[in-house]
Amino acid sequence: MTNKDFSEKLQDLMQRVDISSFKALSCAAAVSAHQILQLRRGKLEQMRVDVLLKLSSVLQVSLSELVATFSRVDLVKEKVVTTQELLQEIADLKIEYQRSQLQQEQQRELLLQEFQQSSLQMLESLLLQWPTAAQKAQENPQLAAVKIVPLVQKPLERILQAWGIEAIAPVGAEIPYDPQLHQLMEGTAQPGEIVKVRYIGYLQGDKLLHRAKVSPVKKC
Structure with missing residues (x-):
């Protein structure tokens, strides 16, 4: 031109x-x-x-x-067309973003429902039996706790296993002190010295969830 x-x-x-x-x-x-x-x-x-x-x-x-x-006139027209195309692209992106946000929200709701359902299935025996056991314990204070503990312990173990969570050590275990995994409740201890687990701690793979609470083992 x-x-x-x-x-x-x-x-x-x-x-x-x-x-x-x-x-x-x-x-x-x-x-x-x-x-x-x-x-x-x-x-x-x-x-x-x-x-x-x-x-x-x-x-x-x-x-x-x-x-x-x-x-030039043709350049102006070209710029107008380009601007209109850009505005349309922006509008399309906004629509796509809103659609993506809605899909993510729906996926979160679905995942939450699936999580709740799977957890409820693992807790089913506890949910069904615990109210009755608790009522019997109130009616009879002499009822041995050992009969009630399995109602809680077994469902809890199933959940922890399903989520890949492991106990650091059982309550009452005497193990070498590791300040990375253990928290002293009293006294002092050097790494490697024997301590006794008072409250259990948990690991999920390589991630520490809760340190086990321990006390030094008294030497004779």
Whole structure:
């Protein structure tokens, strides 16, 4: 396409700010004469943004107005189309983001329901039998606790096994003291000295969930 001559339009803007010549404009904006020539020939798309900013400042017009004034018609149309396509892409991305957020929320709800259902299945015997056992214990304080403990212990063991959680050591065990895994409840102990487990601790794979609480074993 033949380049348009925008010299007259540029001169109109120059007159508004009392700039008499293209050379004076070049000096006032601190841009080269070649850049002024580019603008006059309608080659604005080849010019640097910093040059356009300088010219818009000296001519006292906004950058968008300068671009609209000195852009070729086909370039303006192209920019309009590009802007419309960009806006449509943004709108599509927003819709996709909202859809993704909804799917994630639905997946979280589904996973939560599955987790609750699987946990309830492992706790089923406890849920069914514990209320009755607790009522009997209230009615008969002499009821041996050993008869009630399995109701809690077995479902708990099944859950821990399913989740890959292991006890550091059983209650009452005497083991070498490891400050990374054990927490002293009283006294002092050096790593490797024998301590007794008072409260159980747990590991899930390589991750420490709770340190076991221990006490030093009294030496004779």
